Amino acid sequence: MKIGMSHGAGGEVMQDLISNIILSNIHNTRVNGGVGLEDLDDGASIPLGDYEIVMSTDGHTVDPLFFPGGDIGKISVAGTVNDISVMGARPLAIASAMILSEGFPGEDLERIVQSMDAVSRETGVSIVTGDTKVMERGKLDRMVITTTGIGVVKRGEIIRDSGLRPGDKIILTGSVGDHGMALMAFREGFGFDTDLESDVAPVWGMVEAALEVGGVTAMKDPTRGGIANALNELADKSGVGMVVDEDMIPVREEVRAVSEMLGIDPYEVANEGKVIMGVDPEYAEDVLRAVRKAPYGENARIIGEANQDSHVILETSLGGRRILEAPVADPVPRVC
């Protein structure tokens, strides 16, 4: 077996690789009964005294390094902040390991580090440690960054992918497909000239606002594999189904246009600044109001409701009904 692009694309093919080669060969997968490797959540947790330490890691290979709306520096810090946030933990610290190709321009590195700094200041997270390696010319395409984050949450208050219950409302914090489509359009030669922009942003502000209200039962940021993957993961891990009102899912006009032109489903591509939340119906309206007031949350909506079935069903106001499947792989490689 040889590794293919789809093994890193966040869909079913990747799940198989992870199960067959990685999980089956690792014995120590959790600490003190916390969230561990085989839970395949957005990160892990380590119970310690009155707290749980949440830890998440992400290797960033985005191509191009600079794209409309962001760059690899912004995506690396925001992405890790987001993985910690959706577990319900306050992000505290980031470790950044950069691998650079020999000959990489110092000015580009400086811009990238400045982007990392901007997100770190916006979210109050510190970049506390790092590592730098250089590979010989021709051995690496420019650079990759791996960011690992630590957050803390009071013991027992962690939010899991598997916490969704029948009757919970599903909140989506904004439009979908922006990141994946912006990258794809840029690569196809549209350059910086369209209105298409990545949505890359830290979601902690929205999450914090929701947690202060209460009633949040599950959260996920729909990155690789898009909302198609994230909604299915939430449903599968929680053992529930859901019905989503397709008319309520915001898709920007320019995203829809490019997606039709390229034949790529905007539900299946990565977002980098959105959250899907499951919320107890008694709290849902209050959580929605709070999220809308938080940064990047003004277009948040309740898009559906969990139930006792076992599929993610999309409904339209015209009466259409279809099953939303998890994609086999993200159709757009190397976007995050």
Added chain:
Amino acid sequence: MKIGMSHGAGGEVMQDLISNIILSNIHNTRVNGGVGLEDLDDGASIPLGDYEIVMSTDGHTVDPLFFPGGDIGKISVAGTVNDISVMGARPLAIASAMILSEGFPGEDLERIVQSMDAVSRETGVSIVTGDTKVMERGKLDRMVITTTGIGVVKRGEIIRDSGLRPGDKIILTGSVGDHGMALMAFREGFGFDTDLESDVAPVWGMVEAALEVGGVTAMKDPTRGGIANALNELADKSGVGMVVDEDMIPVREEVRAVSEMLGIDPYEVANEGKVIMGVDPEYAEDVLRAVRKAPYGENARIIGEANQDSHVILETSLGGRRILEAPVADPVPRVC
């Protein structure tokens, strides 16, 4: 300015890159007054309740992936365990982010994961979370792994590079140069046929034994830049000098032979299973005894003593005296 190989080689050139481009552009560099980015220690610390959480990250680009004595999987988990250990913290959890080249053989990946598992079991550390990305053929030489570790230590008991005091004894836990020279010999075509082997191993057992005795004031694992770099870093950060008895530094015969043949100083190349400790003289003999009984510690020795000067001086029994300088860069690139 363009990035060169020496920018990732662990010497002065790399320190300059880190200071000029990275540190000068990042504002939030520590959490709650813990050890932070600009301390350039083996990792960072985050005080939390009665504990400090220690965090360290390392990108592994070793070439070849499989070498005498180990592979990239073993080095990635052991290396991170070691960085946590030398800060005096018990290693608990590892996050592993793998970036694979399209076409990478599944069997090689499996061997590598099994090596990671072996070190994790030996040290009682868990691999709690991970990430997998794939880059298109030609964009990455086979694979890189970034491992990030978390450890815990009681608040106030962290061991810093800067803790060395005049009069402290310097303990070295075994022979030097094995890893760097084994890699270099292998690349030069000696293959697996020599007795030269990397020393890659987790040092937590030795560190734990030393900490149980007490009196440890500073620790460092002499990786990139070798003991020449590590001894100078300890002295510089602590504001002390030291005199080291060169006859007491163990160098294996085969390491010395290859080092002379290739003209590479074994003091300047990476080790992957050794620790340099500064120890209060009252505790030094007891610590030495404890370390010698721990795994990989049987050749530990007291090699010298810190003083009030400002250089690392090597002395020989024949009366030779010379200053050991920090290398400008590790002479052997991509060994860890």
